Amino acid sequence: MTDKVLIVDDEQDFLNIISDRLKARDMNVSTAASAKDAIRCIDEESYDAVVLDLMMPEMDGLQTLKIMKEKNPDLQVILLTGHATVEKGIEAMKLGAMDLLEKPADLATIVERIKRAKAEKIILVEKKSEARIRDILTRKGW
């Protein structure tokens, strides 16, 4: 099964090239050039990972991350930034980011993080299913 990833960045050239490269690695890639578009995408589709630029016009990455996590707490978000400070990194982790990578990032690292995000998502889904089954068994008293 291919990894489904959403890349969010206001740099259109960056989006074009990185999506081509990830597609060449058998990934199912969607792109969004703004936070608004990205939020619309996660409302409509489910992704294994979201790679999100920290600094964007109108709504920055941290605000976007917060909204995304409110909508879907299990969403695995990797922040990508050219401007990482320790404070921003800590804030991102507190808001539930899976990782924070600095631009320019090595593609192999991005791919590895996406794979890790997918594995994390599978564990979360399995745990939820298990809890649901346990709940049904308890309630029904079988």
Add this chain to the structure above:
Amino acid sequence: MTLSIDPVGEAGLKFYSKISASISHEIKNSLAVINESAGYLEDVSLMAKKGMAIDVNRMEALAGSMLKQVRRADTITKNMNRLAHSLDEPVCQTDLNALIELMLRLSERTTVTRGIKVSAVFSEPAVTLFTNPFFLQNLIWLILNFAMDLTGDTKAIEMTPAKTASGADIRFTGIHQLTTAAGKTFQEGPVRSILAVLKSTLQFDEKSGIIILQLPDTINK
């Protein structure tokens, strides 16, 4: 231990560090595109070695994108260099149009990130003053930062330099939520100190949403 820092120096350092951080972010964005483009070329080379055809149009587009990013990074670096050299002389002949244009470029990332469009209407002919260009840039930066929270729904600020009998002024228009209290608070602290260094004054027209920065023709008198 208490640390005493000169307010003008502190404001200058804060301004310089904010601009440096913004510029390094911009350069890293360009580097990220160039980095991915180089990676894409590696991918294509590997595929070509395996006998896959090369898409010439894609290669042309890629070269164009890389050149665009190099030009962008070069412009950013030149602007940073101009800002750095504005500290060379404490007082020098300064073209207001050129200084405002530089400020538009240097603050673009910050203003766009905050969703504000900042523009300028340049004077013809250009107005020149004998002033400290670095602290004038710092003051414009502080005014823009203050004004950006007070634009209301229009989310646009326009800067207009013009010659006056005693020197020049720069009008900042579009500040629709400007109040007397906000203007008074703004002029405390580093702004007051920078205004003293530049021998300048600020006027606030709350009704029209305008801030006027009045500058003398020379600060050497």
